[in-house]
Amino acid sequence: MNPARQNIKVQWLVAVVAVALFAIKIAAWYFTNSVAILTDALESSVNVLTGFVGLYSLYLSAKPRDENHPYGHGKVEFVSAALEGVFISVAGFIIIYEAVLNLSQPHEITQLDFGIILISISAAVNFGVGFAAVKIGKRNKSMALIASGRHLQSDTYTTLGIIVGLALIAVTHLPWLDSAVAIIFAGIILYSGFKILRSSLAGIMDEADEELLQELVDYLNEVRQANWVDLHNLRIIKYGSILHMDCHLTVPWFLNVNEAHDEVKTLEHKIKEKFGSRIELFVHTDGCLDISCPICDKQDCKVRQAEFRQKIKWMVENIRSNQKHQLRN
Numbered sequence: 001m002n003p004a005r006q007n008i009k010v011q012w013l014v015a016v017v018a019v020a021l022f023a024i025k026i027a028a029w030y031f032t033n034s035v036a037i038l039t040d041a042l043e044s045s046v047n048v049l050t051g052f053v054g055l056y057s058l059y060l061s062a063k064p065r066d067e068n069h070p071y072g073h074g075k076v077e078f079v080s081a082a083l084e085g086v087f088i089s090v091a092g093f094i095i096i097y098e099a100v101l102n103l104s105q106p107h108e109i110t111q112l113d114f115g116i117i118l119i120s121i122s123a124a125v126n127f128g129v130g131f132a133a134v135k136i137g138k139r140n141k142s143m144a145l146i147a148s149g150r151h152l153q154s155d156t157y158t159t160l161g162i163i164v165g166l167a168l169i170a171v172t173h174l175p176w177l178d179s180a181v182a183i184i185f186a187g188i189i190l191y192s193g194f195k196i197l198r199s200s201l202a203g204i205m206d207e208a209d210e211e212l213l214q215e216l217v218d219y220l221n222e223v224r225q226a227n228w229v230d231l232h233n234l235r236i237i238k239y240g241s242i243l244h245m246d247c248h249l250t251v252p253w254f255l256n257v258n259e260a261h262d263e264v265k266t267l268e269h270k271i272k273e274k275f276g277s278r279i280e281l282f283v284h285t286d287g288c289l290d291i292s293c294p295i296c297d298k299q300d301c302k303v304r305q306a307e308f309r310q311k312i313k314w315m316v317e318n319i320r321s322n323q324k325h326q327l328r329n
Helices: 003-032 035-061 076-104 112-140 143-172 176-204 210-223 257-278 290-295 323-328
Strands: 230-239 242-251 279-287
Touching: 003 035, 003 112, 003 143, 035 076, 035 112, 035 143, 035 176, 076 143, 076 176, 112 143, 143 176, 210 230, 210 257, 242 257, 257 279
Parallel strands: 242 279
Antiparallel strands: 230 242
16 A cells, blocks of 8 residues: 555544544543543643644645645654644643642542543553554555654543552542642643644654664665765754655776766765655765875776775764765864
8 A cells, every 4th residue: 555545544543543432531530530531631632733733734745846845744743743742741731730720629539440441441442443543554655644643642641640549549539639640641642742743843854863864874884885985964854754864975987987887877876775765865976085095995996096095984973974074073
């Protein structure tokens, strides 16, 4: 199945499940009058909102590029994830407010056993759907789907904690524990919202993905060719599931245009063997300079100006820098 279509189908499942579980948790809150269960229900209301926002963002990101969006529509996934982070954070503050209010004006808790059963069912469903969403989102490189899945998983952990708290209330008959549990897990919700918001803003601002860069540089060292004298000014930008890479490839100055182009095609082929068709490359070729000779181990070079001294291993720290600066140091 096409990855974009698969992402949309999974997000549809996330959205429908979010609506169903929200209804279950509202019913549990109605029967129990527990502010801790209200905490879970409010977070699920965020699931409903973000489920459909995520669905719309995946629909947009799957649209082909056009004149107004030459790099495609993938950036909308970061916007969707940012909205999700904001919604989660707002829910966390509302929960804290309700919990503090309940400490001063405690509500009587009723039918606690029935409420625990209902939210236990919701926890199991949440975890299953969240796990599937994260797994498929990682495989298809979808920020929106990963964010939705992680939110469902964090919701599951919150629900499990609330179940433990409700069990303690049932055993100890201490009503203030209801608010205490709600406040603790509101803090967890706020932290989850911050992480999602931080990750999405990093994508919007084209922050370098150090893990991805390291993976790419390690691979390029493995497949490095004799005519690849140096690689520098490497950058990777994410547009949803699409990666755009540009760099400067230094080749022997005496290669003609066609031969230099062949080296670029080889580089492109090697990278797509590793990362698939989701990566687009823009490679500029430079002819080597006299100062390149000490780091160039090309065996059959007939115009060498200096003896080979040491081959420089490409690293994230030097492959992003300017070639001349790195050679002189």
